[in-house]
Amino acid sequence: MNLVLFGPPGAGKGTQAKILTTSRGLPQLSTGDMLRAAIAAGTPLGLACKALMDKGELVPDATVVGIIGERYDKPDCARGAVFDGFPRTIPQAQALDEMLAKRGRKIDLVLELKVDDAALLARVEQRIKDGGPVRADDTPETLKNRLSVYYANTAPLLGYYGDQNKLQSLDGMAPIQTVTDQISAILDGMASV
Numbered sequence: 001m002n003l004v005l006f007g008p009p010g011a012g013k014g015t016q017a018k019i020l021t022t023s024r025g026l027p028q029l030s031t032g033d034m035l036r037a038a039i040a041a042g043t044p045l046g047l048a049c050k051a052l053m054d055k056g057e058l059v060p061d062a063t064v065v066g067i068i069g070e071r072y073d074k075p076d077c078a079r080g081a082v083f084d085g086f087p088r089t090i091p092q093a094q095a096l097d098e099m100l101a102k103r104g105r106k107i108d109l110v111l112e113l114k115v116d117d118a119a120l121l122a123r124v125e126q127r128i129k130d131g132g133p134v135r136a137d138d139t140p141e142t143l144k145n146r147l148s149v150y151y152a153n154t155a156p157l158l159g160y161y162g163d164q165n166k167l168q169s170l171d172g173m174a175p176i177q178t179v180t181d182q183i184s185a186i187l188d189g190m191a192s193v
């Protein structure tokens with residue numbers, strides 16, 4: 001089972017991906033986490049991406065396609081994976097389809113978590129107020145840019161996956177457990193993947 005979790009920044013993709021790792025044994029492949037790890041490790045790739053990420057801009061397609069391809073060949077992806085924050089552009093989605101096809105695999109399902117912009121901004125503002133760990137790109141200004149990048153570059157993927165009949169949408173404003181239960185029901189209803 002290869003699953004894409006799709007939605008705007010802060011929609012709860014990472015939360016649901018982590019739950020799926022435990023409940024279904026599918027590893028979470030988050031390009032955002034991988035890039036932040038590269039920055040933390042001070043690798044050349046991390047250094048090259050940091051300024052773009054801090055501004056809420058996308059890093060180049062070739063960069064994320066490369067790291068995803070490498071990660072997908074690790075043994076824990078033998079039964080598939082949950083893609084979180086990838087793909088974010090049409091060329092990334094095409095590269096993912098090609099990468100999987102070469103391995104005799106495919107994307108089985110794309111789950112869209114629908115959340116409105118005002119709620120996303122409120123979530124980030126609340127996180128800042130709570131004084132918890134706040135990412136360099138978690139400021140209201142950067143989030144606004146991440147949202148416009150999402151609408152310009154990433155939202156068109158809804159059409160891409162809709163045309164492939166792979167898209168199912170969920171209310172990402174519902175409580176975490178409700179979203180988890182809905183995802184679970186969809187996965188249980190899918191034959192043999």
Ligand code: ADP
Nearest residue numbers: 009010031032053056057058059064085086088
């Ligand atoms: P968010 O919480 O905004 O969804 P992520 O953790 O997925 O954030 O990504 C953080 C940043 O990392 C993005 O704003 C972007 O700069 C970079 N990034 C992550 N994934 C990709 C991708 N697939 N393509 C291009 N840039 C990416």
